[in-house]
Amino acid sequence: MRKSIFVRVALSMVLGVLIAGVISEASFLLQDNVSRPPQEVVLVIPNGAAAQTALGQSVLAQELVLVAGDTLVVRNEDVTAHTLGPLYIPPGASASLALDQPENVMVTCSFQPQQTFGLDVRESLTLDTRIQGILLAGVPMGVLLALYSVVIWPLKKAQPA
Amino acid sequence: MERRFLWVAMGLAVVVVIAVAAAALLRGGTTVPYNGSIIDPPSPAADFGLTGPGGRTARLSDYRGKVVLLYFGYTNCPDFCPNTMGVLRKVRADLGAQADQVQVLLVTTDPARDTPERLANYLAAFDSTFIGLTGAEADLQAVYAGYGVTVMDEGTTHSTRVYVVDAGGNLRLTLPYGLTAAQVTADLRRILQGD
Numbered sequence: 112m113r114k115s116i117f118v119r120v121a122l123s124m125v126l127g128v129l130i131a132g133v134i135s136e137a138s139f140l141l142q143d144n145v146s147r148p149p150q151e152v153v154l155v156i157p158n159g160a161a162a163q164t165a166l167g168q169s170v171l172a173q174e175l176v177l178v179a180g181d182t183l184v185v186r187n188e189d190v191t192a193h194t195l196g197p198l199y200i201p202p203g204a205s206a207s208l209a210l211d212q213p214e215n216v217m218v219t220c221s222f223q224p225q226q227t228f229g230l231d232v233r234e235s236l237t238l239d240t241r242i243q244g245i246l247l248a249g250v251p252m253g254v255l256l257a258l259y260s261v262v263i264w265p266l267k268k269a270q271p272a
Numbered sequence: 273m274e275r276r277f278l279w280v281a282m283g284l285a286v287v288v289v290i291a292v293a294a295a296a297l298l299r300g301g302t303t304v305p306y307n308g309s310i311i312d313p314p315s316p317a318a319d320f321g322l323t324g325p326g327g328r329t330a331r332l333s334d335y336r337g338k339v340v341l342l343y344f345g346y347t348n349c350p351d352f353c354p355n356t357m358g359v360l361r362k363v364r365a366d367l368g369a370q371a372d373q374v375q376v377l378l379v380t381t382d383p384a385r386d387t388p389e390r391l392a393n394y395l396a397a398f399d400s401t402f403i404g405l406t407g408a409e410a411d412l413q414a415v416y417a418g419y420g421v422t423v424m425d426e427g428t429t430h431s432t433r434v435y436v437v438d439a440g441g442n443l444r445l446t447l448p449y450g451l452t453a454a455q456v457t458a459d460l461r462r463i464l465q466g467d
Contacts, residue, residue, distance in 0.1 A: 182305075192418075192419075192420045193420065194420040194422070194431070196448075197309065197432075197433050197446060197448030197449065198309050198433075198446060199309075199311070199419065199420050199433060199435065199443075199446045200311070201311060201315035201443060202315075203313075203315070204311050204312060204313060204314075204315045205311075205312050206309045206310065206311050206312070206446065207305075207309055207310060207312075208309055209305065219422060221420060
């Protein structure tokens with residue numbers, strides 16, 4: 112009796128985690144997420160950026176994709192100071208910006224002809240997070256499956272010898 | 273038998289909880305970053321001279337030996353400027369005895385309306401030690417350029433960061449708009465301690 116309960120619960124748990132895993136990973140693949148842990152991302156403003164910007168030429172990409180928790184370090188290798196959103200970066204120095212929240216914003220900057228730069232901060236979905244999500248969904252689903260199985264296939268009482 | 277199993281399960285659960293807590297503590301045990309944006313390496317702050325209280329010329333270098341909080345704004349500002357001045361007032365109050373080592377300077381972005389007297393009256397409402405600076409348009413434009421300050425729409429649109437200049441005259445930190453007084457105070461304490 113005890114063994115059959117254990118087998119039924121174990122099978123239900125495995126099934127629950129499998130179903131949650133398939134649904135979770137499918138939705139992860141369908142969404143445009145970035146799968147890496149937060150890290151330090153360095154943006155280098157090259158020498159001559161101000162001069163080229165004044166000529167209407169773009170020296171850097173117009174947008175950067177980051178994940179929540181990243182620290183954006185902007186290193187200014189130009190001969191003049193530059194700004195990016197709240198950052199002021201003197202020549203030869205670097206300044207950093209902590210990006211805690213997912214958001215897609217345009218900030219003012221001095222190194223683009225349009226004077227704007229896009230910061231696309233996305234949710235950080237690491238393998239750890241995905242596994243946690245699968246377990247959080249899969250274990251309760253397994254419990255429900257186990258209970259449901261009792262309704263569909265009631266446990267048989269052991270016959271006295 | 274069942275009771276023994278329960279005790280073993282509870283023991284395992286406690287071990288798991290302790291392991292998770294220890295891992296979280298170890299992961300978070302790194303150096304606490306500044307709340308503002310640190311400038312690395314510190315860069316000499318561009319010196320300037322503008323008209324201060326009583327029409328006297330005040331230079332940034334006059335405040336060498338103190339940590340200067342430099343802000344660009346105007347007295348008719350409905351939001352960013354009074355909010356920032358309010359935060360800086362609280363910061364000075366929270367710094368206690370160390371407040372004497374901190375000087376707040378507001379450079380106007382609206383020189384047409386912000387006379388030295390008007391700036392003085394406006395800032396006195398926040399803290400009597402705050403100093404307002406104005407000047408000729410050309411002089412102000414040079415100061416804005418030296419700090420990468422954007423000023424548009426006759427001064428009513430402007431950058432909102434606070435520049436932190438250390439006692440040696442070096443630009444150490446910029447504080448984005450929106451930091452709390454506690455966050456700014458924590459950063460300033462570190463700079464005042466020579467961190």
